[in-house]
Amino acid sequence: MNRESLSYTFTDISKISDKRIKGQFFLWGALLLVIAFFIGSVGLTQKIIVTESDDMSFYSDNIKKEIPKALNFGLNESNGTSTLVDFSRFLDSVLAERMIKYSSIWLVSEKNDTGVDITVGNFLDKNITITLNISTTSKNLFVKDNSTNKTTFTSVNPSFTLKIEYDGTTKTLNWNRDKVNLYVRYNLTRGKKRIIEEITG
């Protein structure tokens, strides 16, 4: 091996080494791009998930079960609708803490000596006039916000149909005179999301 050929070999080795170093740069560059790509995609996914909150439906499920229980506890303690008033205000404050606006209207019928008493609870954040109709008798009942009002219907059949109308909403309820009946309609609102539910029993 002469001096020229030895020199050529060293140059060649040096070129190969340079190529390896360049290759590492390409690899690191690609790795950085991949990391940036995944961080970007994870960031986008998280943004979408944050806007999709479904906890309101769970609260609704919870409330739907508890309101009739609250009335039953009240009836057992001879407090009836007073308990429902208290529980409505309780729900309002609890859900407000979770940034959920709770508003409701409810009706309770209880048998009296001559017919039925119908109590209306208004927690809709505004005063309302509700029209109550049983058979041929129709009554307009003014109910202030965050309070109740009561009216009595006489000569009511054992099974009767109560038609209600308030604030553009109508509902027909088939109730029994000799038992306590409950109708609740509530709204849960958070931002643009809204759940409207009814309870009958």
Next chain:
Amino acid sequence: MRGFWHIVESFMAITIIITFVMIISGGLIKVQTPEETEIKAYKILKNLDEKGVLRSYAVNNDYSGLNSQIELYNYNHSIEICQSVGNCVGDEPNTENVWVGTYIISGDYIYEPRIIKLYLY
């Protein structure tokens, strides 16, 4: 120009490898969102209610007793019981990344409304 194509090739190769690894590992990489964790907490409380365990502890404000009924290994947990907003007994964890599930009851045998909060952290 050749360098550019080397980067593109490497990028594709690494993406394919990572995608493959993610598919194989499946749910292991899944991260629960705050909403999912809060709903999980709610479901734990609901499940205890359906078993008939929750209400007696809640109306007696026995937060440690109720907490001991919860079997959860992935998270630390504590319970707070409130008679009204701000009127609470229990352990509210003083740490970061705490998720809370809230369950409302109207009473047990009598009307005694409570808010039960399960903190997961």
